[in-house]
Amino acid sequence: MIAGTASGLTVQNLSVRYGRVQAVSGVSFSVADGESLGIIGANGAGKSSTLKAIFRLTDSTAESMHFAGTSLQATQPHHVVSLGMAYVPEGRRIFAGLSVRKNLMMGAYRSSWRHLGDRIERVYDLFPALKKFDDTLAGALSGGQQQMLAIGRALVSEPKLLVLDEPSMGLAPVLIDDIAATLRRLRSQGVSMLLVEQNAKLTFGLTDRCIVLENGRIVKEGLSAVLRADPAVRQIYLGL
Amino acid sequence: MIRIGFGKPVLVALLLLLPIILDSYTIHVAILIMLFAIVAVGLSLVMGFGGQVNLAQAAFFGTGAYVSALLTTTYSWNPWLAAPVAVLATCAIALAVAIPALRVQSHYLGIVSLGLAVAFSSLLSNSDLTGGASGISKIPPLSLPGLDLSGPRDYYYLVAIALILIVGFALFVANTTLGRRFKAMRDDMLAAAASGIEIRYYRLMAFLLAGLVGGVAGVLYVHNARYVSPDTFGLGVMFLLLAMVIIGGQDSIWGAVVGAVLLITARNLLTGIQTYQQLAYGGLIVATVVFAPRGLAGAASDLRRRFDLPWPSIPIPRTARAAPPPPKLKVAKPSRQGVALRVDSVSKRFRGLHALDGVSLEVGAGEIHGVIGPNGSGKTTLFNVISGIYRPNSGRVFVWGRDVTGQRSFRMSRLGVARTFQNLRLFRQLTVVENVMVALDRDPAQAHIGYLIAPWVVVRKERERRARALSLLRDFDLHDVANELAVNLSYGRQRRLEIARALAAEPTILLLDEPAAGLNAAEQEGLKATIRKIRDAGTTVVVIEHNMNLVMNVCERLTVFGHGKVIAAGTPREVAASPVVIEAYLGQATPEAEAAL
Amino acid sequence: MLLLYLFLDRTKLGTAMQAAAMDRSAATAMGVNVSTSNAIAFAIGSGIAAVAGALVGPLLYVNPALGVYVGIKGFAAAILGGFGSIPGAIVGGLIFGLIEAFSSGPLSAYSELLTFVVFAIAMMVRQTGIFGERTVDRA
Numbered sequence: 001m002i003a004g005t006a007s008g009l010t011v012q013n014l015s016v017r018y019g020r021v022q023a024v025s026g027v028s029f030s031v032a033d034g035e036s037l038g039i040i041g042a043n044g045a046g047k048s049s050t051l052k053a054i055f056r057l058t059d060s061t062a063e064s065m066h067f068a069g070t071s072l073q074a075t076q077p078h079h080v081v082s083l084g085m086a087y088v089p090e091g092r093r094i095f096a097g098l099s100v101r102k103n104l105m106m107g108a109y110r111s112s113w114r115h116l117g118d119r120i121e122r123v124y125d126l127f128p129a130l131k132k133f134d135d136t137l138a139g140a141l142s143g144g145q146q147q148m149l150a151i152g153r154a155l156v157s158e159p160k161l162l163v164l165d166e167p168s169m170g171l172a173p174v175l176i177d178d179i180a181a182t183l184r185r186l187r188s189q190g191v192s193m194l195l196v197e198q199n200a201k202l203t204f205g206l207t208d209r210c211i212v213l214e215n216g217r218i219v220k221e222g223l224s225a226v227l228r229a230d231p232a233v234r235q236i237y238l239g240l
Numbered sequence: 241m242i243r244i245g246f247g248k249p250v251l252v253a254l255l256l257l258l259p260i261i262l263d264s265y266t267i268h269v270a271i272l273i274m275l276f277a278i279v280a281v282g283l284s285l286v287m288g289f290g291g292q293v294n295l296a297q298a299a300f301f302g303t304g305a306y307v308s309a310l311l312t313t314t315y316s317w318n319p320w321l322a323a324p325v326a327v328l329a330t331c332a333i334a335l336a337v338a339i340p341a342l343r344v345q346s347h348y349l350g351i352v353s354l355g356l357a358v359a360f361s362s363l364l365s366n367s368d369l370t371g372g373a374s375g376i377s378k379i380p381p382l383s384l385p386g387l388d389l390s391g392p393r394d395y396y397y398l399v400a401i402a403l404i405l406i407v408g409f410a411l412f413v414a415n416t417t418l419g420r421r422f423k424a425m426r427d428d429m430l431a432a433a434a435s436g437i438e439i440r441y442y443r444l445m446a447f448l449l450a451g452l453v454g455g456v457a458g459v460l461y462v463h464n465a466r467y468v469s470p471d472t473f474g475l476g477v478m479f480l481l482l483a484m485v486i487i488g489g490q491d492s493i494w495g496a497v498v499g500a501v502l503l504i505t506a507r508n509l510l511t512g513i514q515t516y517q518q519l520a521y522g523g524l525i526v527a528t529v530v531f532a533p534r535g536l537a538g539a540a541s542d543l544r545r546r547f548d549l550p551w552p553s554i555p556i557p558r559t560a561r562a563a564p565p566p567p568k569l570k571v572a573k574p575s576r577q578g579v580a581l582r583v584d585s586v587s588k589r590f591r592g593l594h595a596l597d598g599v600s601l602e603v604g605a606g607e608i609h610g611v612i613g614p615n616g617s618g619k620t621t622l623f624n625v626i627s628g629i630y631r632p633n634s635g636r637v638f639v640w641g642r643d644v645t646g647q648r649s650f651r652m653s654r655l656g657v658a659r660t661f662q663n664l665r666l667f668r669q670l671t672v673v674e675n676v677m678v679a680l681d682r683d684p685a686q687a688h689i690g691y692l693i694a695p696w697v698v699v700r701k702e703r704e705r706r707a708r709a710l711s712l713l714r715d716f717d718l719h720d721v722a723n724e725l726a727v728n729l730s731y732g733r734q735r736r737l738e739i740a741r742a743l744a745a746e747p748t749i750l751l752l753d754e755p756a757a758g759l760n761a762a763e764q765e766g767l768k769a770t771i772r773k774i775r776d777a778g779t780t781v782v783v784i785e786h787n788m789n790l791v792m793n794v795c796e797r798l799t800v801f802g803h804g805k806v807i808a809a810g811t812p813r814e815v816a817a818s819p820v821v822i823e824a825y826l827g828q829a830t831p832e833a834e835a836a837l
Numbered sequence: 838m839l840l841l842y843l844f845l846d847r848t849k850l851g852t853a854m855q856a857a858a859m860d861r862s863a864a865t866a867m868g869v870n871v872s873t874s875n876a877i878a879f880a881i882g883s884g885i886a887a888v889a890g891a892l893v894g895p896l897l898y899v900n901p902a903l904g905v906y907v908g909i910k911g912f913a914a915a916i917l918g919g920f921g922s923i924p925g926a927i928v929g930g931l932i933f934g935l936i937e938a939f940s941s942g943p944l945s946a947y948s949e950l951l952t953f954v955v956f957a958i959a960m961m962v963r964q965t966g967i968f969g970e971r972t973v974d975r976a
């Protein structure tokens with residue numbers, strides 16, 4: 001059990017249920033400031049449900065859930081981003097009918113719009129390929145471009161913790177490289193990250209620690225470097 | 241085993257015994273309730289099941305009433321002759337209203353149908369033929385030799401019989417393949433078409449059923465009330481019907497009936513406070529939508545699900561006639577030779593964007609063919625053209641040598657082409673087994689005539705289909721969630737279900753759009769094995785994928801896309817070595833990533 | 838109308854309302870209170886309708902049923918012109934008005950029917966209205 005820290009994310013004993021299906025059961029973990037945690041697991045393991053619970057987008061029960069000292073359970077879903085956690089949802093979920101710029105502006109909805117222009121420029125620095133689509137409807141972008149937009153949208157709020165749900169899903173290998181490089185750069189800038197992924201190899205390379213979920217429970221956790229060498233993990237998640 | 245619900249025979253008995261204890265006025269109310277229940281059932285079929293926003297249902301009710309009234313007064317027809325004519329006229333009007341539904345859907349259709357209904361009302365009020373605003377009166381009663389049907393009690397039985405027949409038939413439709421096809425169409429039109437459902441036909445059919453039932457109710461109403469005016473079928477009635485279906489539960493026949501009972505009873509109890517009546521209805525609808533969006537029926541089935549309660553029933557033992565066990569992934573057709581799929585210089589433009597530009601490729605019989613390339617390079621558009629969702633601007637598509645260019649989705653399904661979708665298109669409000677059963681039904685829409693002339697065949701096919709569906713689910717390790725709503729499954733299981741559903745149609749060509757998205761290494765191995773098994777059973781497979789592991793190890797030939805064009809084709813080894821492909825798509829991924837790790 | 842357009846296009850709340858309509862949970866994750874946003878949208882819509890009602894009152898006699906029929910025609914006209922397009926709504930309204938004007942006389946009983954049949958046909962030809970946005974459904 002990890003004691004609540006004044007900063008960072010701590011989750012204790014989280015459970016999520018959909019009807020009769022127990023998606024997550026008794027999960028506890030923490031992400032300290034500047035740290036990068038990975039959550040890997042098969043389909044139905046409960047990874048996405050965990051994230052949705054943290055962002056209060058789905059009902060859940062937990063002993064406690066705190067971010068930067070504030071109780072998440074007492075926070076309304078639309079206030080979570082103000083606490084400093086930004087979400088890159090599974091499947092991108094960009095606003096297809098709005099332009100790329102408006103999508104980015106939405107990322108900063110809860111922040112002051114005064115320096116918005118600068119923030120957006122910083123996102124374009126990170127994703128130069130997006131810049132020419134500034135005025136284009138987001139729905140017309142390809143999957144990879146939409147993924148970049150989704151990450152950019154989350155970054156516009158200059159979050160303390162960036163939470164990504166399967167960013168590599170459905171992307172071409174060359175694009176996954178780009179995204180991995182971007183995430184690595186963010187890490188070196190001190191952004192904390194919570195990365196949920198099917199791609200274990202990618203996750204081990206981008207995180208300090210990892211937890212492995214199976215059927216809604218944590219079955220392994222530890223340093224990414226250590227887990228990567230674990231024979232059981234290698235067999236199931238790396239196919240080696 | 242057939243289970244007959246305790247409920248149904250008891251209800252029928254109650255219904256038939258009721259007039260004995262009720263007074264004349266209440267019987268009139270009961271008749272009105274039953275008539276509304278009939279119309280509400282029609283609305284439930286077209287809107288709840290078929291997903292067609294039909295705000296002209298009250299007008300169908302009105303058409304039946306007015307035509308019958310006109311024929312029997314102005315033209316002095318015998319009511320028993322006028323009745324079928326009136327019902328036919330209503331069916332014709334229903335089909336006319338259905339025409340916009342072929343191209344227009346959702347709230348737009350709502351406004352179109354509502355507008356037509358309002359126009360109808362206005363026509364009735366302003367035309368001398370129909371008696372204008374004062375309507376038609378002195379409508380003759382119905383009579384049978386020996387029975388005086390002008391009395392409430394006898395009329396009650398007439399209407400009750402009609403109700404029992406109609407509800408019985410509606411339940412039969414709802415719980416078998418026709419109802420399921422309606423729901424599939426409602427839940428996801430593209431996936432339904434890809435599963436062999438001819439959408440236009442079913443939309444027309446949904447409206448036809450609604451009109452048929454509304455017309456019958458109209459005829460029965462008019463010979464009881466003996467008077468009809470435009471007000472009887474105005475907007476107020478339409479909203480009342482809508483309320484019944486919403487509160488009862490959109491895709492529930494019983495819900496429509498219960499809704500009718502509740503609302504007419506409420507209306508009668510509230511006659512004292514006329515002014516607040518509409519307010520009360522409005523409040524009730526709002527409350528339902530907020531607290532129980534699936535209506536009473538939805539709440540009931542949620543309770544059942546939560547506590548695992550079956551409906552109370554009497555099991556009727558039957559000598560078990562075991563359904564023949566279907567073979568695992570049975571061979572679709574004796575192995576065909578030659579070219580399974582040929583795409584010849586296909587181009588597809590969207591508002592100036594060349595999604596596909598002169599694309600050609602060939603897939604041999606029994607091949608596992610991979611289609612790779614960056615996002616937005618046209619891969620899914622290619623599938624959409626092949627499976628009939630898009631018509632190409634130029635070029636041709638051949639399936640087993642036959643030119644299928646521009647054929648629509650459902651026809652491609654009939655020709656043996658099945659597919660999965662990049663963004664998962666399951667029938668979310670159907671259960672897992674129902675999703676598969678939809679695809680297992682390979683009968684054309686015309687076969688539904690069986691509902692009228694050979695219902696036992698419908699029942700038998702249902703049983704066979706369910707057995708085969710469960711067996712297929714077992715192959716895909718989804719058997720344990722067979723009765724779970726598809727939307728409640730985890731993402732990975734939903735993906736597996738989509739593949740199972742595509743296979744249920746016994747395709748000769750299977751198009752898989754990014755089947756490995758979201759699978760971990762172990763599951764990818766499983767998918768590879770599944771793809772090989774599918775091919776070994778006789779189906780040619782074309783796969784769009786980003787997962788290089790899968791592509792390199794399973795695909796025999798590859799076609800590489802870039803910006804809507806084919807930039808390379810050949811064996812995986814050849815393609816992986818091509819500098820064009822490496823730059824556009826593969827990247828220097830492997831060595832760099834390894835080094836970083 | 839101009840104010841509404843500017844509101845939707847230029848302001849934070851306007852953009853948020855559109856985002857909330859497109860993807861409720863993503864909008865919530867961005868910090869939009871979707872319930873409030875929807876309520877405000879409703880209120881604005883109702884408010885504008887109220888203004889229209891006040892303007893129309895002196896022209897047609899006021900009675901409780903007034904709203905419904907004018908409302909339906911108005912709604913249909915707006916959709917004909919294209920949902921979300923202000924010039925479209927004006928064009929739609931004009932078309933409806935013209936049909937009504939031309940069908941007075943012997944055809945007057947059929948005028949509404951004519952109007953809505955034309956509407957139905959127009960919607961079949963161009964599903965999102967004359968100036969409406971075409972959305973692409975990428976299967």
